[in-house]
Amino acid sequence: xxxxxxxxxxxxxxxxxxxxxxxxxxxxxxxxxxxxxxxxxxxxxxxxxxxxxxxxxxxxxxxxxxxxxxxxxxxxxxxxxxxxxxxxxxxxxxxxxxxxxxxxxxxxxxxxxxxxxxxxxxxxxxxxxxxxxxxxxxxxxxxxxxxxxxxxxxxxxxxxxxxxxxxxxxxxxxxxxxxxxxxxxxxxxxxxxxxxxxxxxxxxxxxxxxxxxxxxxxxxxxxxxxxxxxxxxxxxxxxxxxxxxxxxxxxxxxxxxxxxxxxxxxxxxxxxxxxxxxxxxxxxxxxxxxxxxxxxxxxxxxxxxxxxxxxxxxxxxxxxxxxxxxxxxxxxxxxxxxxxxxxxxxxxxxxxxxxx
Ligand code: PMP
Numbered sequence: 038x039x040x041x042x043x044x045x046x047x048x049x050x051x052x053x054x055x056x057x058x059x060x061x062x063x064x065x066x067x068x069x070x071x072x073x074x075x076x077x078x079x080x081x082x083x084x085x086x087x088x089x090x091x092x093x094x095x096x097x098x099x100x101x102x103x104x105x106x107x108x109x110x111x112x113x114x115x116x117x118x119x120x121x122x123x124x125x126x127x128x129x130x131x132x133x134x135x136x137x138x139x140x141x142x143x144x145x146x147x148x149x150x151x152x153x154x155x156x157x158x159x160x161x162x163x164x165x166x167x168x169x170x171x172x173x174x175x176x177x178x179x180x181x182x183x184x185x186x187x188x189x190x191x192x193x194x195x196x197x198x199x200x201x202x203x204x205x206x207x208x209x210x211x212x213x214x215x216x217x218x219x220x221x222x223x224x225x226x227x228x229x230x231x232x233x234x235x236x237x238x239x240x241x242x243x244x245x246x247x248x249x250x251x252x253x254x255x256x257x258x259x260x261x262x263x264x265x266x267x268x269x270x271x272x273x274x275x276x277x278x279x280x281x282x283x284x285x286x287x288x289x290x291x292x293x294x295x296x297x298x299x300x301x302x303x304x305x306x307x308x309x310x311x312x313x314x315x316x317x318x319x320x321x322x323x324x325x326x327x328x329x330x331x332x333x334x335x336x337x338x339x340x341x342x343x344x345x346x347x348x349x350x351x352x353x354x355x356x357x358x359x360x361x362x363x364x365x366x367x368x369x370x371x372x373x374x375x376x377x378x379x380x381x382x383x384x385x386x387x388x389x390x391x392x393x
Contacts, residue, residue, distance in 0.1 A: 045158075052152040055355055064378050066369040067353040069191075069220070069330050071249040073301045073372075076294040079287045083253070086286035094282035096273070101285045104292040105257055109229050114262040117269055118288065120279045122219055122243035122256030126185070127153055128271045129239060129258070133183045133213040134159040142185040143172050145193060145362055147217065150185050166193070170324050170332070174201035178208040187217040189225050192357065192367040194326025196225040206235040213264065215239045220328035222247035222302045223309070229259050236261040239268075246329055248291050248298050253284045305329050309370040315380050319387060334364045337387065346386045352379055 038047070055068035074080075098118045106113040119125040130153045134140050139160035142150045154161035164176045170193045177184050184205060189196045206214045216228045218240055232238045239260040245251035258268050272279055280288070291298065309331060313323045316333055324332045335343065340363050344356035347366075355367040368379065 046156075050152065050155060052149050056353060058353070061351070063348075063351050063353040064371065064375050065353050066371050066375065066379060067355045067367075068251070069246050069328075069369045070251045071246060071301060071305070071329075072370075072375060073249055073304075075249045075253075075287065075291065076297045078294050079250070079290045082286040082290035083283040086282045090282055092282075094278055094280070094285055096277045098280050098285050101280070101288045101292075104289045105259075108292050108295055109257075109259055111229065111232065111259060112262065115232065115259055115265055117258040117265050117272065118280045118285070119256045119258060119272070120276070120281075120284075121245060121254040122217070122241045123149055124279060125241045125256055125258040125268065126150070126215070126217065127156075128268045128275075129183070129185075129213065129215050129241075130154065130157050130159060131271050132264075132267045133215075138212065139182040140185060141177065141180050141182050143187075143190060145170065145190075145359075146185075147187050147191050147219075148357075171195045172197055174205055177205045177214075180209055181212065183212050184209060184214045185217065186215070187219065188228070189220045189223070189326065189328040191220065191328065192330065192355070192362070192365070193324045193332050194220070194328040194330060195324055196327045199226045199228060199231065202228045202238075203231055203235075206231060206238045210237060213237050213239055215241060217241045219243045220246060220330075222299070223329045224306050224327035232260045236263060239264050244288060244291060247302050249301070250284075250287060250291065253287050255280060255284050255288050302329075305370050308373050308376055311373075312368075312370060312376040312380065315376075316383070319380070319383060329370045331368045331370065332362075332365055333368060334366075335387070340364045340366050343383075343386065347379070347382055350382045350385075352382055354379075 101118050102113040102116045105116045140154050141162040144163040144165045151161055167173050172190055174197050221227050229240050232240055239258055242257040244255040313331055316323055321333045321335050340356050344366055347354055
């Protein structure tokens with residue numbers, strides 16, 4: 038740390054992203070990317086947009102908002118495109134939390150929520166999960182603070198139903214409820230339609246997982262036009278051109294090819310369910326994930342040790358060195374071939390323990 042850093046940020050504990058190694062080609066199952074490439078129309082649109090990159094992009098991202106609105110079935114004024122959904126989460130903390138309005142989120146959830154609370158000096162209540170690692174929606178009723186819930190939750194993959202989200206939104210009318218739908222396309226029900234009923238409900242989406250654009254950085258906030266105006270004011274006060282021209286073009290083209298992406302999501306969900314069965318047959322316990330990852334634990338090998346053994350074999354998964362979940366690994370669902378490689382490696386690793 039330099040002597041120049043503001044005392045406000047002296048104790049900052051930044052988010053640590055998953056490894057993005059460049060030195061070796063891994064079977065990369067650690068950061069929940071899609072194993073499938075963007076559709077050809079998307080890469081072509083990004084390429085064409087790059088030719089005009091000497092000019093600023095549209096700061097209102099109007100065409101992208103219109104494309105998103107058509108697919109999500111909402112008004113364009115109810116959509117804010119962002120530079121990856123991490124950005125909308127940051128905007129939401131800035132817009133809807135302060136010294137009086139604290140935050141609540143599940144104790145085991147996306148690690149960025151506590152980082153944002155810390156960054157902005159917001160008091161955070163981390164609510165324990167149930168023993169089976171599911172979120173109990175009753176813990177979020179009448180909380181009197183801004184609620185953040187990932188649905189499906191991460192890294193567990195378990196889901197809340199729409200009726201539960203409805204109750205959470207209805208019981209917190211004076212506060213914003215953020216439902217982070219980063220993984221919703223792989224098998225959960227979206228709360229987007231509920232945003233028409235509840236002016237305090239903000240749904241966040243990302244194109245990093247289901248739409249094969251993690252590297253392009255594109256996400257969305259969807260909610261009542263009032264909430265979106267608040268978030269847009271924050272956006273325009275921090276980074277007015279937050280979504281670059283290539284990404285705006287890629288996003289429009291991806292909405293135009295939505296069928297391709299939904300087919301990919303169905304394939305990933307099928308691969309997930311097959312891999313879950315294969316891992317259970319090897320003795321793993323596996324949470325009921327509706328996301329594009331599995332959260333797994335084996336009685337005979339510690340989570341950190343399995344992570345290391347897989348890494349030695351060129352397979353990257355995600356291990357969180359957090360006491361409550363240190364026995365687990367989160368495994369992104371890749372292509373069927375990648376999952377076969379994973380399962381073959383796991384079988385080898387477990388063999389000396391006689392559990393093959
Ligand atoms: N929410 C959740 C639950 C996530 O796991 C992630 C991925 N790290 C994000 C949001 C952010 O994704 P991105 O910024 O790539 O859109």
